[in-house]
Every structure is written in structure tokens, then in C-alpha cells.
Amino acid sequence: MEVAGRFASGFGIATECGWGRRAPATIPELLRIHRELSAPVHESGRSRGRFAWPSGFARIPDEEWTRQPVDVFGLRYDTVENHGWYRNLDPTVEDLARHLEEGQLLIDYSGGTGILLERLQLRIFDRRVGMLIVDSSPKFLRVALDKFSGDERVGLRLLRWLKEAKRLEFLDEAIGPELAARGADAITSTNAIHLYMDLPETVTSWARVLRPGGRVFVQSGNIRNPQARPSEWILDETVWAIHEVALGLVRNDPRYAAYRPLLDDEPRMQAHVAYRDRVFLPVRPLDYYVGCLEGAGFTVEAVTARTIETSVEDWFQFLTAYHEAVLGWLGGSAKVNGAPPTKEAERDRLLLIRHAMDTLLGGRQSFRCCWTYINCVK
Numbered sequence: 001m002e003v004a005g006r007f008a009s010g011f012g013i014a015t016e017c018g019w020g021r022r023a024p025a026t027i028p029e030l031l032r033i034h035r036e037l038s039a040p041v042h043e044s045g046r047s048r049g050r051f052a053w054p055s056g057f058a059r060i061p062d063e064e065w066t067r068q069p070v071d072v073f074g075l076r077y078d079t080v081e082n083h084g085w086y087r088n089l090d091p092t093v094e095d096l097a098r099h100l101e102e103g104q105l106l107i108d109y110s111g112g113t114g115i116l117l118e119r120l121q122l123r124i125f126d127r128r129v130g131m132l133i134v135d136s137s138p139k140f141l142r143v144a145l146d147k148f149s150g151d152e153r154v155g156l157r158l159l160r161w162l163k164e165a166k167r168l169e170f171l172d173e174a175i176g177p178e179l180a181a182r183g184a185d186a187i188t189s190t191n192a193i194h195l196y197m198d199l200p201e202t203v204t205s206w207a208r209v210l211r212p213g214g215r216v217f218v219q220s221g222n223i224r225n226p227q228a229r230p231s232e233w234i235l236d237e238t239v240w241a242i243h244e245v246a247l248g249l250v251r252n253d254p255r256y257a258a259y260r261p262l263l264d265d266e267p268r269m270q271a272h273v274a275y276r277d278r279v280f281l282p283v284r285p286l287d288y289y290v291g292c293l294e295g296a297g298f299t300v301e302a303v304t305a306r307t308i309e310t311s312v313e314d315w316f317q318f319l320t321a322y323h324e325a326v327l328g329w330l331g332g333s334a335k336v337n338g339a340p341p342t343k344e345a346e347r348d349r350l351l352l353i354r355h356a357m358d359t360l361l362g363g364r365q366s367f368r369c370c371w372t373y374i375n376c377v378k
């Protein structure tokens, strides 16, 4: 354990199936190691109470998005579940498993397709905790609906866009008066807080819903954290670097010669870059997040940075879902130019994204990113 601790900030132990056939004298030591490296699934002596949704609250709302077919984009996002860099959820799962008690309610804000809740359920088994996924994307929620429609512990809520007010619903508005009156015991936001344009208002709405003593677990790989090591990337900043390297490749590599004139159409390039910056937002510093959370009335108990190893192939696969934002200028896009790229241009765009990534990362298989975890209490 001492040796492993020098190389990895967190690890567990796995022993082969059939370990009982090992030499009996080695078993106590093996069990000791397991005990030292394991967190309790459930602490003894805690009060037990079955979780129940308040009366008048529909776990799955009767809304249009619930009747839509599952969308390819939502399914595609859900495959990140198999990506190594999604180990970024592990510390949050551990924090939740440590704090959530029977009868309590967790709100997974921006819970998307429900990857965190699936992992949490594997960790807490049948602990009777209520879990509500709240998200602004009906497509992602629709994927979550397929996963959890039969699970009485899980509810879903869409954050609707309020046209007149030009904002998303606040948390208390989206969950309705019955659940807001009950309050939540914990709120998580994983891989999402960097996307909130109105952060102070958003976290203030969390404070209105969280019970006194309740906890907030926030994490993201897109926070500028002074604790980050020099070798670590901020994940979304790879997208800007890919763009810069791609410009050079198009200028110099004969394979992309046909696209060279596009680089000199300044207004067109600007329009694509502006669209990219709306999808991959400029990175904000850690202090900003801490200040907003404190301003909303939370006490920030811990801020930690972890290194997350990201496979270049996994990150490339992720970016293929957002290729119009990454290098939309090659071939154009419906959103920016009014017409989608040709099949050939789309193929070249994906090739160029990968080519730029390999150039940027020196042909390595993986790169390191800094993930920031902010834990608060109300």
C-alpha cells in the first residue's frame, strides 16, 4: 500500500475469485489489506427510514419529452460511461456513499443520462435513498428514463427554458412546491458546473432547496485550479489547442490543401470560433466557484485536485459528437452557415481533429487532466 500510494492518489484492491483456496496462513493478512482499503458501505448505528416521495409529486412527470423516442445524441453521450476518464466520478461516488443515509434525498443537478446514479447504486446497493436527476436536456433525460423508469427511488425533472425571463428554471421551480418543501439532503453537480452562465443564481437556488446541514458535491475538469500540476491539461482547453494545430496542418499539409482558402475568410472563421466558444466555454478560476458557493450561504469544507488520466482515443471519440463545434470551419455547419458539411468534408474534419490531437500530444496514448472537487455544507 505504501508503494502504491507513491504512484496513485486513490486505489483499491482486487483479489482473484477463489482466494479461499490460498494457503490458510495468508488469509488473515489478505483480509487485513482489504479492510484497510475499503470504505464502509453502510455505517452501523445510523437511523433507518424508508425514502418516500412527498404526496403530489410525480416521480416521472407527464411531459412531452417522456413520450419522445430516445435520441442518438443522448445515447452517444452515454457511452462516456465506458471511458477511462469517467473515473472522475469515483471520488464523488465515495463522498455520496459516505454521507447519504437511508430516507434521504439526493438531487443530481445536471445529472444528464444518469451515469453517476448508476455508479452510486452499485456502491450503496439497496440503501433506501431517493435520487432526483434534474437536467436541462430532454434528450439526456430521455436516456435516463429508459434506465430508471422502473426504479421507485429515482425521479426525473427537466429544467425548462423560460423564454420571457431568458433563463432556465431555478431548481426550486423545476422540482415544484411539494419537493421544495421537503428539501434535499445532498446536491451533486458532476462535469457540468463550468457550463452554468448564471452561476450565482443557480447555486442560490440550490441553497433554497438544500436542508440545513445538507451537502453539496461539485466537480469538474474545466476549472482553473492553482493546485493543478504543470503537466495537467484543462480538458476543454485541448479543443482550442486542437484548432490552433489544425490551422497549421491545413496551411502546410498537402492532404488538406483544398480547405486552405477557408482560413482566409476571416468573418466565417470568426463565426465558427464564436460558436465553439459557446459550446466549450472559457475557463473560469477556482476562486470564482468558491466565491459563488460561499455567496449562496454554503461553507466550503474541502477543495481537492486529482489527476485524471485521459486516453486520447476516448477523448477523440467524445469530441466526434461535438465535431461541428471543434472544427466546424472545415466544411461548415447547419448552425453557423445554414448548411451541414458534405460527407467527405465531415470525414476530413474528423481526420483533422485526430491528426491535430496526435500532433499536439506527441503521439501519446493518453494525457493528464486536473479535476477539481469542491465539497460544501449548508
Ligand SMILES: C[S@@+](CC[C@H](N)C(=O)[O-])C[C@H]1O[C@@H](n2cnc3c(N)ncnc32)[C@H](O)[C@@H]1O
Pocket: 109, 110, 111, 112, 113, 114, 115, 116, 135, 136, 137, 140, 159, 168, 189, 190, 191, 192, 195, 196, 197
Ligand atoms: C458533460 S454533461 C455531464 C452529465 C453528468 N453529470 C455526468 O457527469 O455524466 C453536462 C450536463 O449538464 C447539463 N447542462 C448544460 N448546461 C446546463 C445548465 N445551464 N444548467 C443545468 N444543466 C446544464 C447538460 O444537459 C448535461 O446533462
